[in-house]
Amino acid sequence: MSLTKAILDLRAILGKENVVTAKEDLLCYSFDATAGMPEHLPDVLVTPLSVKQVAEVVKVANRYKLPVYPRGSGTNLSGGTVPIRGGIVLSLLKMNKILEVDPENFVAIVQPGVIIQTLNTTVAAYGLIYPPDPGSMATATMGGSVAECSGGLRGLKYGVTRDYVMGLEVVLANGDVVRFGGKTVKNVTAYDMVRLFTGSEGTLGIITEIIVRLIPAPEARKTMLASFKDLTSAGNSILGIIQSKVIPATMEIMDRVTMETVENHAHVGLPTGAEAILLVEVDGIPEVVRREAATVRKVITRNGGTVKAAADDRERDQLWAARRAALPALAQKRPTTILEDATVPRSKITDMLLAIQDIGRRYKLTIGAFGHAGDGNLHPTILTDARDSEEMERVHQAVDEIFKAALAMGGTLSGEHGIGMAKARYLPWEFGEKGVQLLQKIKEALDPGCILNPGKLIPRGEGQV
Amino acid sequence: MSHYHDLSAVEEQITSCMRCGNCQAACPYYRETGSESSVARGRIRLARAVLTGELKYTPALAERFECLTCYACNATCPCGVKIDKVLLAARAAMVREGGTPALKKLMAIALKNQRLLDLGFKTTARAKGLFLKPHPAGGLSPRFPLGLELRRVVPPLSPKPFRGQVRESVPVPGAGKKVAFFTGCLNNYVYPSTSHAVVEALTKSNVSVLIPREQHCCGAPLVINGVIDVAEEMARSHVDLFSGLGIDALVVACGTCGESFKRKYVDLLDGAPGYANRARELAAKTYDIGDFVCNVAPFDRKRLREVAMKVTYHEPCHLGRGLGVTAEPVEIIRSIPGLDFIPLKEPNRCCGNAGSFSFTHYDVSYNILKRKLTDVAGTGAETVITGCGACRMQLEDGIAQEGLGKKVFHTAEILALALR
Numbered sequence: 046m047s048l049t050k051a052i053l054d055l056r057a058i059l060g061k062e063n064v065v066t067a068k069e070d071l072l073c074y075s076f077d078a079t080a081g082m083p084e085h086l087p088d089v090l091v092t093p094l095s096v097k098q099v100a101e102v103v104k105v106a107n108r109y110k111l112p113v114y115p116r117g118s119g120t121n122l123s124g125g126t127v128p129i130r131g132g133i134v135l136s137l138l139k140m141n142k143i144l145e146v147d148p149e150n151f152v153a154i155v156q157p158g159v160i161i162q163t164l165n166t167t168v169a170a171y172g173l174i175y176p177p178d179p180g181s182m183a184t185a186t187m188g189g190s191v192a193e194c195s196g197g198l199r200g201l202k203y204g205v206t207r208d209y210v211m212g213l214e215v216v217l218a219n220g221d222v223v224r225f226g227g228k229t230v231k232n233v234t235a236y237d238m239v240r241l242f243t244g245s246e247g248t249l250g251i252i253t254e255i256i257v258r259l260i261p262a263p264e265a266r267k268t269m270l271a272s273f274k275d276l277t278s279a280g281n282s283i284l285g286i287i288q289s290k291v292i293p294a295t296m297e298i299m300d301r302v303t304m305e306t307v308e309n310h311a312h313v314g315l316p317t318g319a320e321a322i323l324l325v326e327v328d329g330i331p332e333v334v335r336r337e338a339a340t341v342r343k344v345i346t347r348n349g350g351t352v353k354a355a356a357d358d359r360e361r362d363q364l365w366a367a368r369r370a371a372l373p374a375l376a377q378k379r380p381t382t383i384l385e386d387a388t389v390p391r392s393k394i395t396d397m398l399l400a401i402q403d404i405g406r407r408y409k410l411t412i413g414a415f416g417h418a419g420d421g422n423l424h425p426t427i428l429t430d431a432r433d434s435e436e437m438e439r440v441h442q443a444v445d446e447i448f449k450a451a452l453a454m455g456g457t458l459s460g461e462h463g464i465g466m467a468k469a470r471y472l473p474w475e476f477g478e479k480g481v482q483l484l485q486k487i488k489e490a491l492d493p494g495c496i497l498n499p500g501k502l503i504p505r506g507e508g509q510v
Numbered sequence: 511m512s513h514y515h516d517l518s519a520v521e522e523q524i525t526s527c528m529r530c531g532n533c534q535a536a537c538p539y540y541r542e543t544g545s546e547s548s549v550a551r552g553r554i555r556l557a558r559a560v561l562t563g564e565l566k567y568t569p570a571l572a573e574r575f576e577c578l579t580c581y582a583c584n585a586t587c588p589c590g591v592k593i594d595k596v597l598l599a600a601r602a603a604m605v606r607e608g609g610t611p612a613l614k615k616l617m618a619i620a621l622k623n624q625r626l627l628d629l630g631f632k633t634t635a636r637a638k639g640l641f642l643k644p645h646p647a648g649g650l651s652p653r654f655p656l657g658l659e660l661r662r663v664v665p666p667l668s669p670k671p672f673r674g675q676v677r678e679s680v681p682v683p684g685a686g687k688k689v690a691f692f693t694g695c696l697n698n699y700v701y702p703s704t705s706h707a708v709v710e711a712l713t714k715s716n717v718s719v720l721i722p723r724e725q726h727c728c729g730a731p732l733v734i735n736g737v738i739d740v741a742e743e744m745a746r747s748h749v750d751l752f753s754g755l756g757i758d759a760l761v762v763a764c765g766t767c768g769e770s771f772k773r774k775y776v777d778l779l780d781g782a783p784g785y786a787n788r789a790r791e792l793a794a795k796t797y798d799i800g801d802f803v804c805n806v807a808p809f810d811r812k813r814l815r816e817v818a819m820k821v822t823y824h825e826p827c828h829l830g831r832g833l834g835v836t837a838e839p840v841e842i843i844r845s846i847p848g849l850d851f852i853p854l855k856e857p858n859r860c861c862g863n864a865g866s867f868s869f870t871h872y873d874v875s876y877n878i879l880k881r882k883l884t885d886v887a888g889t890g891a892e893t894v895i896t897g898c899g900a901c902r903m904q905l906e907d908g909i910a911q912e913g914l915g916k917k918v919f920h921t922a923e924i925l926a927l928a929l930r
């Protein structure tokens with residue numbers, strides 16, 4: 046059996062303890078945080094300790110034609126780590142060292158298994174932050190978040206993961222190790238390979254080292270909760286705030302369905318009865334924060350909203366807890382939670398919110414919408430029951446319509462969760478046939494044997510031309 | 511049927527896990543292993559597999575359900591999944607399917623038969639010169655491998671257990687309340703000074719104390735390891751013993767024991783004729799000593815003398831997250847004049863002891879302990895106060911091995927000291 050041989054080879058490279066084949070363990074790697082995805086058992090789980098070992102594992106995979114599924118903490122929301130064709134799950138969790146914090150260049154160098162929060166705690170000692178802050182930052186790895194190009198709650202002002210990745214070390218599909226980028230702010234040497242691999246979802250190479258940019262921590266912040274009687278005033282406020290030249294760190298929205306669910310679930314004192322709420326946080330130099338907070342307040346009041354500012358850290362934490370409770374609360378309401386990630390230009394946020402409401406009505410579905418409103422990145426969340434095939438049929442149609450609506454407004458299929466398995470079939474809608482062919486050519490060039498995360502991102506052919 | 515008798519009782523808990531992985535950040539066990547099969551998300555999946563028949567009992571599967579039982583995952587789960595119930599139910603299911611493993615069997619016999627345990631401990635105490643050699647830092651280390659790691663420091667056993675040292679009734683004339691004190695194993699056999707302190711703190715708070723000699727292990731180590739039938743017998747015997755005493759309260763000095771009376775007996779005896787109601791009544795009367803002297807029979811603050819000591823407080827998992835007693839021990843510490851209290855960064859992070867888990871997974875347990883000791887060292891405190899004998903044993907082990915030269919006391923001991 047070639048699998049038996051492959052496992053022996055892997056043991057020789059990694060030692061017995063880092064090669065796991067017990068079904069009791071493998072079952073725990075057959076899924077990730079994505080709801081409604083098929084599960085699949087891997088044949089073996091490996092946990093390399095060095096880039097050399099990663100390269101050796103990839104060579105074994107080539108030798109025995111086994112797929113390789115890179116995995117961080119398995120918190121992605123697009124089925125990205127499900128080993129849908131079996132083979133090897135390659136966990137990067139034991140490559141978890143912060144190799145360097147360079148306070149002179151505002152740079153840190155990390156291994157992929159470092160948890161985002163750990164990096165932030167470490168650089169806080171230097172008065173610095175690593176801004177990308179997905180809701181999962183206490184669990185998600187740097188490798189996984191670079192591979193997904195994760196966004197987060199502060200994306201509006203600070204951008205997303207790709208804006209902070211300066212250099213990468215990558216193990217390619219043939220086991221070669223390459224490095225791109227570095228500590229310099231400027232770098233136009235050849236193609237921008239760093240960006241190619243950032244967001245590549247483990248389909249082009251395995252990231253083994255990451256150089257990231259850091260920025261000074263903001264000195265002050267002010268958090269406000271605004272409630273609105275209708276979606277349009279909430280949407281107008283979002284635009285109004287930015288048009289008055291204030292860019293909040295965070296501008297999160299929750300619609301009525303989400304809010305009521307959160308309130309029922311967590312009793313955090315959200316204003317039920319409102320049609321939408323915004324959670325706005327401005328940060329920076331204290332005087333500027335004061336001025337910006339006043340502007341935000343003015344714009345919201347002008348649009349008929351009411352504002353409540355957090356008086357202290359405890360109240361701020363409460364507001365944030367409410368925001369973080371959004372998804373879990375929605376997930377409790379029905380057995381299946383389909384979370385989407387459609388994103389539109391900011392100016393279209395009201396249209397998109399209304400479109401989602403309309404789609405919910407037409408397909409008789411409960412859809413909660415919340416998300417990073419300032420980025421136009423909404424998370425329409427359909428509450429349903431996978432066991433009800435008639436309802437699921439309507440769910441699929443509604444999802445199709447949500448994507449169509451987003452694309453028609455000049456938006457995109459995914460703002461931050463990635464394509465993975467969940468959205469692969471929609472790719473032609475956004476890229477067109479020629480665009481998808483280009484993606485396939487890139488995949489083919491970098492991974493001709495299609496061993497890296499097969500079944501994800503690229504539809505059907507998966508790179509095999 | 512409770513979750514101890516039927517895994518399907520936790521089906522709803524299993525389905526409400528949304529697989530977000532948030533529990534990873536809280537789980538001390540996962541932090542050491544990085545394995546999905548040692549964190550709630552993965553193990554809930556395994557429990558589902560047992561429920562659907564996808565996986566059958568194997569020793570390896572049973573082992574996957576073992577952990578610190580520290581409830582940190584429960585506290586962090588955004589979906590409110592009662593993960594402890596899932597794990598305990600799965601462990602019980604494993605024992606039902608696969609029988610009790612040898613080590614656990616031994617433990618079950620010893621714990622069930624109080625006389626045997628007394629004998630066992632006494633024999634060991636008498637024969638300790640043979641098996642144990644004094645450790646330079648105090649305490650004893652085994653001379654021969656006794657199934658534990660060699661480096662583990664075992665505290666000296668009391669030559670005479672606490673319950674053999676005191677009368678069964680310690681009345682206070684004109685007492686406001688009458689309570690029974692459930693000592694628990696460690697406070698009886700290893701730390702009688704804690705038990706003495708509990709009685710002292712209670713009597714000085716105008717409370718009469720009964721210490722029934724027939725009490726025995728609460729059974730928590732068995733429930734935690736899935737050995738339900740024996741635990742159930744022990745629950746019955748305690749309900750019989752304590753229900754008939756006409757007491758206002760049952761006081762414990764250990765979160766784990768407290769949980770047995772407050773929750774486990776109620777579930778174990780759910781629907782048991784003649785027992786279910788009495789178990790519930792007893793549960794409603796059960797208090798940790800810290801809770802009791804703060805909220806029920808308040809200790810006399812004016813009587814507190816100065817105790818000059820730099821201290822910190824470690825919150826036992828089963829006392830804090832288990833019984834919800836978090837503020838009271840700190841309140842006691844803060845009320846004692848002269849105590850310089852420096853909180854830990856993470857007071858409620860597990861110390862790694864977790865009973866028998868620390869024997870079977872010594873390295874993991876010790877690594878978790880080391881993180882706790884780093885936190886302790888960071889405070890500069892010379893004394894660690896805690897509310898649990900098992901935590902104390904663990905902390906003392908690490909302090910001795912790392913040569914930190916710190917002392918550990920139970921909250922009740924510090925209070926008694928200040929009341930003297």
Ligand SMILES: Cc1cc2nc3c(=O)[nH]c(=O)nc-3n(C[C@H](O)[C@H](O)[C@H](O)COP(=O)(O)OP(=O)(O)OC[C@H]3O[C@@H](n4cnc5c(N)ncnc54)[C@H](O)[C@@H]3O)c2cc1C
Pocket residue numbers: 077078114115116117118119120121122125126137157178179180181184185186187188189190191192193194195196197198246247248250251252253372461462498529530531
């Ligand atoms: C509660 C919750 C909140 C979330 N909030 C946000 C949010 O606000 N914004 C957001 O963008 N996302 C969010 N996410 C999604 C998810 O947390 C992020 O995508 C996260 O960055 C994934 O990190 P991970 O370590 O879990 O990666 P994994 O899930 O393990 O992997 C993600 C992908 O990256 C690949 N991969 C992993 N490591 C490597 C590597 N070293 N080299 C190459 N490929 C690799 C995998 O194959 C997979 O395709 C959230 C998820 C949850 C559960």
Ligand code: SF4
Pocket residue numbers: 526527528529530531532533534550551554586587588589590591593
């Ligand atoms: S935190 Fe709760 S819901 Fe999330 S994976 Fe863990 S057990 Fe499941």
Ligand code: SF4
Pocket residue numbers: 536537538539540548549550577578579580581582583584593
């Ligand atoms: S009880 Fe503690 S050790 Fe066990 S799974 Fe939960 S957090 Fe981890």
